[in-house]
Amino acid sequence: MSTSSWPSFLDNPQSIYSQYDQEPDLNTCDLFYFLMDERGISITLGFETPYMPQLGRHEWEPSGANSFEFYLMFSEVTQLDITGWNGPADKDITFTRGSNGDILAGIESRGTSVSFHAKSLSLTKSRVSLVSRND
Structure with a gap:
């Protein structure tokens, strides 16, 4: 499944849909944060996009804000495999469901x-x- 439907993998999809009519495309966001936490057996990915929320929290508008950051935390992570790391600028992020219901995540660049x-x-x-x- 493409990342264009990534909110369907969230425990609470409304957490992003309360801010966006159409969620940001993860492949066009800057993946600036990757944290592996062995204590909670979790991985947290941080994304940044200039695509600002359209819904809720309109108090943001007067501030001149031009960047939206959000963090996705994957819990109970298993079968982690990392080969190389070049800071994935042009990347392909995929989420699928395994036969047991697990989320299968991939980042390729x-x-x-x-x-x-x-x-x-x-x-x-x-x-x-x-x-x-620097556009």
């Missing part, structure tokens, strides 16, 4: 391959900010 299984996925944090861009 030139010089990088990451795959793992997880029991659940949640949106743990989101915020807006003003960032300088």
